[in-house]
Amino acid sequence: PLGSQYFLKVLIPSYAAGSIIGKGGQTIVQLQKETGATIKLSKSKDFYPGTTERVCLIQGTIEALNAVHGFIAEKIREMPQNVAKTEPVSILQPQTTVNPDRANQVKIIVPNSTAGLIIGKGGATVKAIMEQSGAWVQLSQKPDGINLQNRVVTVSGEPEQNRKAVELIIQKIQEDPQ
Structure with a gap:
């Protein structure tokens, strides 16, 4: 229904968080x-x-989710070239180098119920999403033993392909009665 509110949870690599929040929180406001x-x-x-990624919870209409996600994806794509060097090296903390592929990826956290809808019967839906968008879509395995109610969906491709795939995934979030 028009104007309905939905939730989208996205993972944000540390290097992009600052530019999403902005000085004193201005950008996010x-x-x-x-x-x-x-x-x-x-x-x-x-x-x-x-x-080593932060969770961003977005609540709003479908249009709002797509718009916010578009902005976030842009900031993630602006991976600083020296991101591996910006982390202070400490003996206690293993150095977190960021995979350069991360700039072309979108990571969305979905409940298991939505994950089922995204995968579809025998993987049919996820195949269709990949065909329609041209992006590669992968879901994390259900972890053994840990009772995690969520799965991570990783979308990788060109900006336009990712945008299309995220739109299709948001449609599935919409279809999940939970």
Whole structure:
């Protein structure tokens, strides 16, 4: 239904968080104003399990989710060339070098129920999403033992391909009654 509110959870690599939040939070405030979405970012060292990435929760209409996500994807694509060097090297912390492919990836966290909808019967839906968008779409395996209610969907491709794939994935989020 038009004007309905949905949730989108996206992973944000640390290097992109600053440019999404902006000086004193200005950019994120402006983004919320322009799109009407509510955007919440996890704290700077509060990473999604098994990653060194922050979680961004976006709530808004489908249009708002697509708009906010487009902005975030742009910031992630602007990976600083020296990102591997910007992390202070500490004996306690393993150096987190960022995979250069990360700039062309979108990582979305979805509940298991939505993951099922994205995969489809025998993988049919995820194949269709890849064919329609031209992007590569992968879902993380259900981790053994850990009762994680979520899966990570990684979309990789050209900006336009990723945008299309994310739109199709957001449609699936819309279809999940939960």
